[in-house]
Structure formats: C-alpha cells, structure tokens
Amino acid sequence: AxxxxxxxxxxxxxxxxxxxxxxxxxxxxxxxxxxxxxxxxxxAQAGLARTMRRIHDGTGMGPVWQTIIFLGGLLPAALAVTGVIMWWRARGWKAELAAKQRGKRVARG
Incomplete structure (x- = not known):
C-alpha cells in the first residue's frame, strides 16, 4: 500500500x-x-454518515468551518468558567444584601 x-x-x-x-x-x-x-x-461510508462525519470533524471543509468547529469546542469550557464566576460574584452581593436587610431590621426594632 x-x-x-x-x-x-x-x-x-x-x-x-x-x-x-x-x-x-x-x-x-x-x-x-x-x-x-x-x-x-x-x-466507502454511506452518504449521510460521511456527511455527518465531515460536519463533525471538518474533513475536507475550509478553514472557516474548521474555525467554527474549533470555537464550538471551546464554548462549553468558556461557559463553565463564566458560570462559576457569576456564581461566585452572586454569593458576594447576596451576602451584602442580607447584611443590609439585617441592619435595617435592627434599626427599626
């Protein structure tokens, strides 16, 4: 061969x-x-299987499609990181809000 x-x-x-x-x-x-x-x-792969494989891994596709596939692979990781950042920040402002509400209750009582 x-x-x-x-x-x-x-x-x-x-x-x-x-x-x-x-x-x-x-x-x-x-x-x-x-x-x-x-x-x-x-x-020889069947028509639909070959098409799905090309769409999935970019075989024979241009650099634009391969870039889209690459960015699509990074997207879940980016969403996970930004989700953790949002959760961490929300903990801070929720704690501040709870502290302010406790302070108002004490001032009235």
Whole structure:
C-alpha cells in the first residue's frame, strides 16, 4: 500500500494479524505466523454518515468551518468558567444584601 501510515494494530485474541492502516482508508493485514500480507480496499461510508462525519470533524471543509468547529469546542469550557464566576460574584452581593436587610431590621426594632 502507498501513502502515509495512519495506524498500526497488533495481534489480539480476536485476530492474530497485524493491521496497518494507511491514509485514504486502505488497510493491510499481515499474518503473524506466515508473514503473508493482504490489502483490503477502503470502505466507502454511506452518504449521510460521511456527511455527518465531515460536519463533525471538518474533513475536507475550509478553514472557516474548521474555525467554527474549533470555537464550538471551546464554548462549553468558556461557559463553565463564566458560570462559576457569576456564581461566585452572586454569593458576594447576596451576602451584602442580607447584611443590609439585617441592619435595617435592627434599626427599626
């Protein structure tokens, strides 16, 4: 197979073959005991699955879409941090408000 080596899977109990994955989806299985290599062609994904994969990871999309995906990944972390900051600040002003209300009650009584 030609192309960049993308992955290597060693033999397991399920399969006694080494599997070499190349860019473009081609994989080569090499028998551990005999050393015989067999190439398997790339699997073609179904239309909707391929489209969903492209939207999810930006494969083949332009830099604008990849930037949107990147920012979308950072958004949950940013919302978590700002949520904690808002909660922390709210604790402060709620404590001040409670102290002021206690002070007014004491002045009247």
């Amino acid at each position: 030609r192309g960049d080596l993308a992955s290597i899977a060693w033999p397991t109990e399920k399969s006694a073959d080494w599997t070499l994955g190349y860019a473009g989806g081609v994989s080569v299985k090499v028998a551990d005991d005999s050393g015989v290599a067999v190439a398997t062609p790339a699997r």
